[in-house]
Amino acid sequence: MDWDDMRVFLALARGESLGRAGQALRLDPATVGRRITRLEDGLGRRLFTRSHQGYALTDDGARLLPHAIEAETALIAASDAAQATGGTGLSGQIRIGAPDGCANYLLPQVVAAICAENPALEVQIIALPRVFNLSRREADMAIGVSAPEAGRLSVQKITDYHLHLAASRRYLAAHPPIRDLQDLRAHRVIGYIPDMIFDRELDYLAQLGLEQVALSSNSVAVQFNWVRSGAGVAVVHDFAIPAGADIQRVLPDVFSLTRSFFLIRHLDDRRVARLNRFSEALVRGLRQEVVRLQAQVENAENP
Structure with missing residues (x-):
């Protein structure tokens, strides 16, 4: 079993359809289907059940999922370590999920400042009024208005x-x-x-x-x-x-x-130094920006 097969397996487990998996992998959906069939034939077991609603993990697929995620995290950490030897700046793509209040009025200026110091960094902000599923890699990290109580998650109060x-x-x-x-x-x-x-x-x-x-x-x-x-x-x-x-x-x-904002990350990602460094800068920047803007309101009312 090679990593490329696991990458396809993870994309389908998260996307639950050949189309979404293909979009994430930049592959034709038919190619994704053939790769999954090949993987299942090689393992001698079915990893997904097919229906009109999409693809759902079987018991065998569910047992394989945490191992695939662990392999993915290890690979990301290894790549991160290799990149770190080439310079001190952050690079690569990081996706943040956030409620749209934070996404509209705090994150733009905070993320812009981080990217100004790290020109090779690409940040995507998903502004949606809902809870993000980090296990499905909808985002690398999320900002929430309450601390989740279940899942393999790392939760840090921001402010x-x-x-x-x-x-x-x-x-x-x-x-x-x-x-x-x-x-x-x-x-x-x-x-x-x-x-x-x-x-x-x-x-x-x-x-x-x-x-x-x-x-x-x-x-x-x-x-x-x-x-x-x-x-x-x-x-x-x-x-x-x-x-x-x-x-x-x-x-x-x-x-x-x-109310409070919390930074929520998948527990396994704590091993990824690049994400750790970014999250530290993000938390620091958000704390400073909330203090600055709230003080601006108070000063305008009490000159």
Whole structure:
């Protein structure tokens, strides 16, 4: 059994279809199918069951999967060690999964600074409002708003951050004053689509005593743009407020939330020095950026 066969096996196990596996490997789907058949014939056992829904691991395939992942990690670590002898900078591709609040308002500037110091580094940011599956290599690392409690994962708290009610000055000037939380009932409130909240830490409505909102989206960026356009009031990340010049906090002394970001990695990847170095720079940069942006908001309100 050679590594090339394992690479195809892993791609199909993660993608669950010949098309997705072929796309990841840059191979024709028919070629992926032939390679898997050859591997199964060589082992004398079926690794996948085929159906209209796609490819699913058999018991034999599930037993092989952790060994294939271990081999992949060892190969990545070996390649990483070889590259390290050629210079001190980071290189290669790293993919980060993140909720879109972090992906839109923190990661761009933090990652840009890291890449400026490491010109050979390529970073991909996947901004999706969901939990990422690191075992399927959807990303090399992920940022979450809660710490997962299961799986072979390494979890590091990055930082706390704050959220407050916010609205554009234009909206506030055109609508009745908001003196307490009860006044929100006379205003258009913006928030998440309730049945698309993927983490209980994002369920802000309960904290406000509201059961529904007038405008809703599963995207933080969409909610923020509604606020910026003067559409209503929303719970907004303090670190996002500087991105909207006309936005100000509402009732900051009455309503405030504190949440946390966590860096989540596959446990086996702790052996990969390149990912360790990148994660250290990422955590350091995110901590500094949250402090900088939140201080900017506080200073604007208390000059």
